[in-house]
Amino acid sequence: MIKTNYHTHIYLCKHATGTPDEYFQKAVDCGYQHMAISDHMPLSEELKLRITSRRMNFDEYKNEYLPLLERSKNKFKGICTSSALEAEYFEEMLDYYPSFLEDVDFLILGQHYVKNEYGQFIDVYATLDEYLLNNYCECLEKGCASGYFKIIAHPDIYLYRKKGFNEKCQEVANRIIQAAYLNNVALEINANGIRKNRDFINDMGESVHIYPRIEFWRLVADFQKEHELKVVVNDDSHSVDDFCDESTKKAYQFASSLGIKLTEFPL
Numbered sequence: 149m150i151k152t153n154y155h156t157h158i159y160l161c162k163h164a165t166g167t168p169d170e171y172f173q174k175a176v177d178c179g180y181q182h183m184a185i186s187d188h189m190p191l192s193e194e195l196k197l198r199i200t201s202r203r204m205n206f207d208e209y210k211n212e213y214l215p216l217l218e219r220s221k222n223k224f225k226g227i228c229t230s231s232a233l234e235a236e237y238f239e240e241m242l243d244y245y246p247s248f249l250e251d252v253d254f255l256i257l258g259q260h261y262v263k264n265e266y267g268q269f270i271d272v273y274a275t276l277d278e279y280l281l282n283n284y285c286e287c288l289e290k291g292c293a294s295g296y297f298k299i300i301a302h303p304d305i306y307l308y309r310k311k312g313f314n315e316k317c318q319e320v321a322n323r324i325i326q327a328a329y330l331n332n333v334a335l336e337i338n339a340n341g342i343r344k345n346r347d348f349i350n351d352m353g354e355s356v357h358i359y360p361r362i363e364f365w366r367l368v369a370d371f372q373k374e375h376e377l378k379v380v381v382n383d384d385s386h387s388v389d390d391f392c393d394e395s396t397k398k399a400y401q402f403a404s405s406l407g408i409k410l411t412e413f414p415l
């Protein structure tokens with residue numbers, strides 16, 4: 149089992165608990181080689197008016213998140229520790245990504261909001277119509293092409309409300325796979341979807357996780373037969389107890405059962 153995790157949340161987002169020290173200590177105890185903290189990026193003042201999302205603000209980012217990570221990274225030797233942010237691709241934030249990258253080691257692309265035809269932000273966990281699915285795809289494609297991101301978090305999240313995997317879902321999957329491949333961005337198998345314990349029966353009569361969705365990852369496995377496409381398993385833990393638990397193990401089993409090759413350390 150590869151022991152890397154690049155996706156972790158801490159108390160600062162206010163919907164998670166745990167400090168970088170606590171997570172890094174558990175990573176050492178579990179024999180990890182590389183561990184990254186990647187809390188949700190702060191939103192600009194303009195976007196805060198348009199999106200309701202519990203996360204750290206810019207003051208907390210500058211005065212708490214960055215100093216905390218700096219101290220914590222220096223404390224743990226013998227394990228590679230990284231600072232990161234989980235960020236959506238928003239045109240409105242384009243000026244911010246380069247400066248984030250001066251502060252942290254890398255960014256992961258977690259698109260939690262998409263825009264409808266009126267320019268309003270819609271939660272990605274809502275039912276996504278064709279317009280929203282296209283917007284989701286475009287955000288990931290532009291995000292990958294921007295060169296700012298190393299990993300796409302839960303790329304299959306667009307299937308959250310979909311029991312079936314129709315042609316459109318397949319088209320979206322293929323576009324995401326292409327974008328990741330062409331820009332050397334890794335796709336993430338997200339253990340937190342397994343942790344949510346919301347498995348259900350899909351239209352084909354198979355029992356599936358809410359994510360990672362087997363229909364999506366079968367396409368990834370097929371693509372990997374011909375191409376070098378990076379895939380990682382990430383925890384996306386929102387508490388230290390969640391980190392490296394049964395769901396993590398199931399995520400690794402999920403990958404190996406499909407014959408998916410995981411990217412070796414270092415990323």
Ligand SMILES: [Zn+2]
Nearest residue numbers: 157161163188
């Ligand atoms: Zn979160």
Ligand SMILES: [Zn+2]
Nearest residue numbers: 155234258384
């Ligand atoms: Zn996350």
